[in-house]
Amino acid sequence: MKGERGFTLVEMLVALSIFAAIAAMGVGLLRSSVDTQDAVQERLKAMGGINRLRAVMANDLAQAVQRSTRGPAGEAIPAFIGSSNGFAFVHGGAGSLDGSSRPNVERVGYALVGGEWRRATQPMLDGTPLGEGDRLVGEVAAVVVRYRDERGNWNENWTSEPGDRLPRAVEVRLTRTGRETLTMSFLTAPTLPPPTIGTPAS
DSSP states (O other): OTTOOOOOHHHHHHHHHHHHHHHHHHHHHHHHHHHHHHHHHHHHHHHHHHHHHHHHHHHHHHTBOOOOEEOTTSOEEOSEEEETTEEEEEEEOOOOSSSOOOOSEEEEEEEEETTEEEEEEOSSSSSOOOOOOEEEEOSEEEEEEEEEOTTSOEESOEEOTTTTOOOSEEEEEEEETTSOOEEEEEEOOOOOOOOOTTOOOO
């Protein structure tokens, strides 16, 4: 019919260009949404790992006990010994996971080994060394540990002698590659006061 006409080539090209631009924007928004979701999942996973780390260390240190041990050669090992990059101590609440007969106390150690913050235990409380342990945090560039004494002073080394004394608190600062420094503070089990001699029982 007269007066009727279709789209010109120029109009088709303009329409296709607009459609292509809209499609590209949609793909970009979708990609951004997927990347954001992945980043959130990674962040939540990392936070979950840090929360588990805090829980494990807090549980161990809260049950520290004043109990010295013996090493593989029979040497005396203090109840709690620590340096600026790790520490080891005896703690309670170590029930057997497989139902086997074993003491409810164990010696546990935390240390930076090969860029990993690891937790190790001893097969037996006396006469055996600490094992290789399990990785708790990877990609650790450096660690600084401090110990707070009964006077409120912080020290980078600790020994339980004399009297198997325990630090009042432990601070662990982990410097992780490509991430912010993680600083954690934990209270230890309260040290029992020495018994009073000559006091009649009530």
